[in-house]
Amino acid sequence: MRYGVLGTGAVGVKLGSKLVELGHEVVMGSRTKDNPQALEWAQGAGPLAGAGTFADAAAFGERIVVAVNGQVALAVLQAAGEAELAGKLVVDVSNPITFEDGLLRVAPVESDSVGALLQRSFPGARVVKTLNTVNLAVMVDPDAVPGEHHLFVCGEDAGAKEETVALLGEFGWPAHRVLDLGGIVEARDVEMLMPLWINLYKRFGHGAFNYEIRSAP
Amino acid sequence: MRYGVLGTGAVGVKLGSKLVELGHEVVMGSRTKDNPQALEWAQGAGPLAGAGTFADAAAFGERIVVAVNGQVALAVLQAAGEAELAGKLVVDVSNPITFEDGLLRVAPVESDSVGALLQRSFPGARVVKTLNTVNLAVMVDPDAVPGEHHLFVCGEDAGAKEETVALLGEFGWPAHRVLDLGGIVEARDVEMLMPLWINLYKRFGHGAFNYEIRSAP
Secondary structure, three states: OEEEEEOOOHHHHHHHHHHHHOOOEEEEEEOOOOOHHHHHHHHHHOOOEEEEEHHHHHHHOOEEEEOOOHHHHHHHHHHHOHHHHOOOEEEEOOOOEEEEOOEEEEOOOOOOOHHHHHHHHOOOOEEEEEOOOOOHHHHOOHHHOOOOOOEEEEEOOHHHHHHHHHHHHHOOOOHHHEEEEEOHHHHHHHHOOHHHHHHHHHHHOOOOEEEEEEEOO | OEEEEEOOOHHHHHHHHHHHHOOOEEEEEEOOOOOHHHHHHHHHHOOOEEEEEHHHHHHHOOEEEEOOOHHHHHHHHHHHOHHHHOOOEEEEOOOOEEEEOOEEEEOOOOOOOHHHHHHHHOOOOEEEEEOOOOOHHHHOOHHHOOOOOOEEEEEOOHHHHHHHHHHHHHOOOOHHHEEEOOOHHHHHHHHOOHHHHHHHHHHHOOOOEEEEEEEOO
8 A cells, every 4th residue: 555644753753654564665755855854764774665755745645644742733734635535545654742831732622623623624535533641653454552441433434544543453453452433523532632742641651551441241 | 526517418418427426416408497408407417416507517526527419619618717627637538420411521620520529719718629439338348348549538628638537537538548649739640530430320320330450569
């Protein structure tokens, strides 16, 4: 499968590297053709890896991974180009966060979410929100955390969610540990977990934790 | 111990009844002296139970439990009266939610929370946020859900949090399963879980679930 990974930060590098390791072809996209981090990654990741602009990566990918800060995700998809997204699975793993005076801020929040915003803005894309609730290491190594902890998916397109669950399976997540929350409006449910997540991250001193949903039978 | 439980809904009834069962004296407070639900509860709950206005309940209680919808919590504490809250542990279990066209809304959110608002408005009170992340049955019966699932506390006053953890212990929660998130600003962390909680509630068809935080050692 060919993937376009949008974003050259730690999440983009982690997911891009895992996809290459799994035998997929990946172009990492950034604002410019000569982004040093993207070029360095592509050179180090072997023949299945490449680098280019957001539009290059989106054109190359049969599937798109949004691995930028959620607050710039819309601009990044606009740079990628609507035509390059049409019909494609767009996996949004972003959180729309900033820090102001040490306090985590989340925007949009509650009445909207990045996931919903992307789907509204690109109705031809098949947006699925997932993976934003865990640290990047846990994304591709669920066994880094003990227990039957969970991930979430949401989106409008049932087939896109099935493809996403299968992709998460390639990452090591059993399908029964991926909970389908419903339509893309539910992206807010998981984006709103960030303040708790950051608090727990400070508590533990690392990101190797996750939520296991326990329920009476 | 004497408790003032503010609110006559299902949460107030559940917590008031559990406190009476534990041997505490409880006055349930409502907007008026002759609230039928409060009178009915007090008559059925035995000699340790009483009913009155919010001010009556706050004056009676050595500790106060805020068991109303979070969107009216400030008004309820104002009705209770600042003098009746001074120095007291105020346990805020509320969520500031409404439903609009079937969609859960949360307000305040992100930049503020009910917990922080109450503490700011009544600096003499010792506000602790807790229990708002679980169904009312789970609040007083953690074994209704399997596993080592967690509660959270936050607040400015360390002693108030210790008293709260001890109270939760009376409810059946081992202290190691109550995570201290820090100051009252962290109340937003847990109030922002409500959209996910409601989603899971619809999924399971019941409220007997909770989050177990799993972490690498």
